Amino acid sequence: MATFILIMHMVLSFRVSELQVLLGYAGRNKSGRKQELLTRALQLLRSGCSPAVQIKIKELYRRRLPRHRMVSPGTATANTELPAVTSPTPAVTSSTTHLPYDAGSPVSPLPLLAPGREMERSLQQQLHSHAAATPPAQPPTQTLPTRTHHPVHPDVRLRSLPFYDILDELIKPTSLVTSSNQRFQETYYVFALTPQQVAQISSSRDILPGQKYDFTVQVQLRFCLSETSCPQEDHFPANLCVKVNGKLCPLPGYLPPTKNGVEPKRPSRPINITAYVRLSPTVPNHITVSWTADFGRNYSISVYLVKQLTSSLLLNRMKAKGIRNSDHSRALIKEKLTADPDSEIATTSLRVSLLCPLGKMRLTIPCRALTCTHLQCFDAALYIQMNEKKPTWVCPVCDKKAPYDSLIIDGLFMEILSSCTDVDEIKFREDGSWSPMRPKKECQDVTNRPFARTGSNSYDNGSPCSDERKSIAEQRVSVDGKKVEVIDLTLDSSSSSSSD
Template identity: 65%
Template sequence: MNFQQPAPLIRPVQPDVEMKPLPFYDVLDVLIKPSSLGVTTTQRDNQEEYFILKAEQVRKLFVSREILPGGRMNYNVQIQLRFCLSETSCPQEDNYPNSLAIKVNDKLFRLPGYALPPKNGMKQKSPGRALNITSLVKHTSSVPNKISVTWAPEIGKIYSMSVYLVRQLTSHLVLQRLTMKGTSNPDHSRAQIKEKLTADPDSEVAITSLRVSLMCPLGKMRLTLPCRAVTCSHLQCFDAALYLQMNEKKPTWLCPVCDKKAAYESLIIDGTWGSTPVRHLRGLPQTHAYPHCHYLIQMLSNLNGEVVKQ
């Protein structure tokens, strides 16, 4: 009888894969560089990786710890495990292999996250995210840490795993960094308004007014720091602070106005709204046209629904 031997493990050593930076984490050190998960002909694959913390890295973990009620430990500096596709064309987002199972130092790590609703009657794959494995890591520089990964291979897809020492950031600090980027040029908003008013000159129905709400679609409160993604085409803004707080708890990074991708790096404080002091915005009606673009608008609607000329 002839017995087929299992195919040898095909594993490119540390390919040139770059992970997409996460807004709420600063990378302090790379513990395991992006390393491809090998592929065999078996139904499930397994791979082990090892790393040893340096004395300075152990110290950073120790000084960042906080004892919570019940004796649980919270760490501001964390050990973070990430997975992604082994693609080098651009920085990669977190992406889990199918049927992923993880053990850290022979202890099972339960994947967090949330399930997506079924699409067309089919179960959707859970979105990938960075994994905090700090509690299962040995906080010493004398003993190695082992990460065991088991997954189901996919045709035409190879995944990579990597491990980092990171510092977690608060939404307040991330908001400060966003404001330091500056604001969008008001001329950009003027151009958008002009384009919308003259979008279809042959149409029998002419657009004579544009209404922009001063209420944030997230918190249903007045906008304090109007923000939107440069990838969005709408004029409506959302509040930057509320948007960051929402994504700090559940990172979806979807625009609350158009439901399209609005990643942190694409966010910008709207320069037109920002040029009007917040104390003045509070005295305006719930819907208001951009004040610096009124010369582009032929008609405005007031709170009573009456049409007034401007």
């Protein structure tokens, strides 16, 4: 009981930032006024806090102890120093001993009495009397959230970002709690970095010539809708303003509106706040968020420690997953070329280009999304590089969503590219086989080449003479080492029989 009373005194002397760190460490709501935070902290103690939480309380109290060594005069009956906080069960040397008192604390110091329920009741009475004696506050510049029926930590899943690997979760998805009577809202959050996280960020600094330094390990801020039905994309509230440690954080620019009168929308991207974060394990970081409440939508905020990836690394990961069996593509070809009994038109062949629709160059790593129903592929390396600059992840063939996780390397097209190096187009048949579509140079050479004539050049009724027609019909022209037989379609049955 003595340990419980000592820890309760420590909590009562905490400031707002220390209460928020404690509640965040225990997984409780960290938003609200100081009185609300203090009430939640005391409820945490009465519900039976774990030893880890007790150690955290002592650690927070020990940080601010050197600044408050003096004992409040007039209230202590003996100038007795506080026992060492590291002691798990400090001994009470006298019947009345006072702890160091913070003048800014909302509660005056209380003597450590003998264990009993009178102590707990006196704490509660003093807490309620302080709340009643507090004068009504002036309208603040920021709007603090009130209790709503929305969960503080909704079960929200954010859509994974291919170019970022999540290392740690600094602030789990937390609701942006709105007030019921004001449109413009403002709230703030606190998070702290561990020594290991600080070392990860500091060691990842990348200085490029002629550019500002950047970090490959970043602190990433994300907003999304509080929907639990499916993974959510990044979605920003209206008129959003973010400050990190008092510094204004730039947001992605607005997209051009598609229609007149439509509210402009920001692209679905995370916010890199690494440059504004205090890289220290002892100093907490504050995030102030202000936005315009949309009473039809609820938003969530989360902060992650991530590692930025490159397009070449994503391409290597894609190759490591392997190449999809060519039988899948052949089955898709047969399905597309199967005759429909209800249709009068039957497709017997399908032409596909071996050029990438993005760069108009020959494919090197043919890929497409599992959600695509077409056979046409695009180049994986070029597609990933384009999304590294501007992440849209849209198929260049069908304009449907083609996320990185759904991309596959087509094994059939890999076989075609390796066997046909001088062809840019192929044709698929009903049985799944294919053949190259070569340019028709032979026909052009035949039509442009002069024929040797053996007969007279005279014409009878606008048609060549029979001797000339016979020589043309029997002539063979060699083109590129191949024999091409030229047949005169003007020969009728009588002339052919007479020639025989």
